[in-house]
Amino acid sequence: MSNTSKLTDLSLAKNNFSGILPNSIGKLGLLEKLNLGWNSFINEPSSPELSFITSLTSCTKLKALVISNNPITGTLPASIGNFSNSLQEIFAYQCRIRGTIPNEINNLSGLVALSLYGNDLSGSIPNTIKGLQKLQAIYFGDNKLCGSIPNDFCQLPNLRGLFLMANQLSGSLPTCLWNISSLRYLDLSSNKLTSTLPASFGNLKDLLVFNASLNSLHGNIPSEFGNLKVVFLLDLSYNNFSGSIPGSIGGLQSLITLFLEHNDLMGTIPETFRSLVSLETLDLSQNNLSGVIPKSLDKLMYLKYFNVSHNRLHGEIPSGGLFGNFTSQSFLPNEALCGATQFGVPPCKTNYVDRLKTLRKVVIICVSSAISLVMLVLAFVLFWIRCQKSKRLPIEIDPQPVAEHRRITYQEIVEATNGLEESNLLGNGSFGSVYKGILSDGMVVAIKVFKLQQERALKSFHVECDIIRNVRHRNLIKIITSCSNPEFKALILEYMPNGSLEKWLHSHSCVLEITQRLDIMIDLACALDYLHHEYGLGGSVSTSCDVYSYGIMLMETFTRKKPTDEMFTGQMSLKMWVKESLPSAEIQVLDKNLLRRDGKNSLAEVDCLSSILKLALDCAAESPEQRINMKDVLATMKKIKAEDAGPRKPPYVCYHQLYFSHEDQIAFVVDCGYEDGGWLC
Known part of the structure; x- marks a missing residue:
């Protein structure tokens, strides 16, 4: 096999191979990916160190090394630090590796994921680990590591997953640990930590x-x-x-x-x-x-x-x-x-x-209550008598205003928007146009000017005033005040500086990843759920229309196709296009920015995106009675996000393993545990 000098990718995983790992694989100078996991390979019996690791350091283009789930047995050699900077992933979990983690590991400056989970490693975690500046995921769980958790983890700017469970680590938790803003997964369970x-x-x-x-x-x-x-x-x-x-x-x-x-x-x-x-x-x-x-x-x-x-x-x-x-x-x-x-x-x-x-x-x-009622009647009688005696005296009115909303005149709105200039236009709707404005004190606002010539625009103004005045939700825009006279009506709202979803979806310079899109649509679902079920806004007709609109918007968000796109003519619509793609051709309709360049998306990724499209179709069902309600939409979206980030840990889970794709920043978790006499993953 060592004569296959042009080989770049070798995978023999999940077979029944056995015997000694051959050092001759180190002669494959162009090798980029090597996967020998889930077999019965062993180390050279005469060598206490993993000589196979030393031989691979001559593979200067190697990016990924997987030798997990083999009874290899041996210690990690100091030569592990001789790998080139091209090495991005090492997966060597459950290999019966013993001894300490060598200090030389800090030389692997290109490493993104390092998994030594489920071995017999002992000693302390080397402080040289801070040299792995690109590292995103560390799996040192289920070993015999001791000592304290070093502060050096805090110097890894890209760290997303830190798994140190089931060791013998002790002492206090580093205070700097809580400043690693990139951290997504932190498992410190089954140790001896005291703080x-x-x-x-x-x-x-x-x-x-x-x-x-x-x-x-x-x-x-x-x-x-x-x-x-x-x-x-x-x-x-x-x-x-x-x-x-x-x-x-x-x-x-x-x-x-x-x-x-x-x-x-x-x-x-x-x-x-x-x-x-x-x-x-x-x-x-x-x-x-x-x-x-x-x-x-x-x-x-x-x-x-x-x-x-x-x-x-x-x-x-x-x-x-x-x-x-x-x-x-x-x-x-x-x-x-x-x-x-x-x-x-x-x-x-x-x-x-x-x-x-x-x-x-x-x-x-x-x-x-009875006493209060009697006193109220007496007070009313006394008040009536006094009024009769002083009919001709003027009645003073409390000059204090009832509300504390800021007062803004039509002239101030004109000045704030440069005469409602088109360059300040943020967007147009059925009943109004929204402008960016800067008030005299420098406050930036969004001003919605209603088109009073449109039928129902006046009613829309009063409805919006009533709703926005009474609702309180973090995902709903806040009203500052209103401006109203017979010829002009406007709402002055807080300005949202990040622009519109349309800009982020359809601009060539802006790209939203799948998690960001999920977050946006979950926030929108939270707001609609509040309006429909806490606030009790609207009847069954208006709420079902909202759900339909949400479904179409969900399709647009993940396909990056507008419902008005020129490709949708005749009987073909965005909804029909998505419906015909399921359940086997969803890749064809999804936004290409969500897909891998090589077209090899994982099953988990495809399932996540497919679930989103199915939910969108449930929202946009033809019959209003068949449409899902907003509370269930919100719950489903949260479940989809949770499953995209990794399956939940049920009470019986013993460990989990996190994988990262370096190029696309996509993560997923495999949870394994023992229940009812068998292993579940």
Whole structure:
């Protein structure tokens, strides 16, 4: 094989090959990718070091080396540092590699992913690792590494995944760890770490997974956890955390799994948990929690696993929603819970003392109300008498305005937009045009001027005033004030400097990656869900129209084709084009910027994009009755995003392995665990 001098890509993975890894492969000078994983290869028995690694250092064009899942056995040679800068990936997990990680590893300056997971490595993590400036993912889990976590990890500017679970690491967590803004996955579980989590933990605003279970961490859970807006897995179980559960965790609307069991947490279960709309798994068992189980938790429509056993809770167990699927294992033992018989607790009773207290409150309220009514009548009579005596006196009016909205005149709007000049035009709609304006104090605003000559424009103005004045949501634009006279009506809104989605989709100089597009459409779905289901805006007709429009917009976002594109003529439309591509030809309609240049997209990537297009078609169904509602749209989009970033970790997972594609910055996770006598991946 060493005579195949022009060979660039050699893969013998997942076979039944055995025998000694041949050093002669090192003669393949043009080799770029070598994959020998999942076989039974061994190292040269007479050599304690992996001599095969040394032989490969002469392959100066090698980019990827995979020798995982072979019983190779041996130590990593210092010569590993002699690989050229072209080497980007080393996957050598579960190879029975022993000894220490050599300091010379810092010479691999081109390395993007390094996986030594599941070996017998010992000693400390070398501080020379800071030389791997391009490194994105490190897998040192399931070894025998000891000592502290070095500060040198903080000097890796591109680090996205750090996996150090199942070692013997001890001491405090480096404070600089919370300043690695690129971090997405952090697994420190099953070690001997002893420190607190600082408030600066909240700096990791793009973190997706954090697992620090099975350590000796202590102190309070910082309220800054509420800053982790995109995290979908938090595992702090089997530690020594104390204090109360911060209510700010309720703001994590992307959270799917939360493990806090086996700690010393006390206080009540926060009412804010009702906002965890994506939550599927919640374990609060083996703590010192008191109070009641919030009844609002039965509104969590995706909750599949719930455990509050071994606490000091009392009161009624909610029985609505998915709580009907839980058993006594989720609630026993506790102090004084009551509820349905399936929960293994006595039925709830209203005792005599409680009834007496309730009756007393009712009596007090009734008496107070009667006294207030009598006093109100007396006051009215006295006021009427005084008015009769002073009919001719002028009535003074409080000069203070009721509202504190800023007052802006028509003249100020004209000056702010240079006479509504076209160069300031941001966009046109059915009932109005939006201009960029700069007010006299320098404040930049967006001014929506209504086309009063259009039918229903006046009604639209009043409706928008009413809605924007009353709604409060982070994804809805804020109103500053309005300007209204019989001939002119305008809304002055906050200015959004990043431009429109249309610009980002259809400009040649702007490209949105798949995660950015998902985030935009999830934010839009959040706003529509709020308007349809919290705010209660509109009837079934208007909400179904919104869902239809959302579906078409979803298609445009991921195909980069406008519904008005010239290719759509006759019976062919954007919707029909997408529908005909499924389920086997979706690649043909997707935006080429989302696809790999070599056309070899992974199955996970294609499944993610295919799921988005299917959801878009469900939104744009012909019959309004068949269209999915906005709450389900939002939940589905969040699930798609979570699966795109990596499958969720169920309670039984033992480890996970993260892969990165260096060229396209795409990540996915394979979770493996043991359940019901077998391994699942």
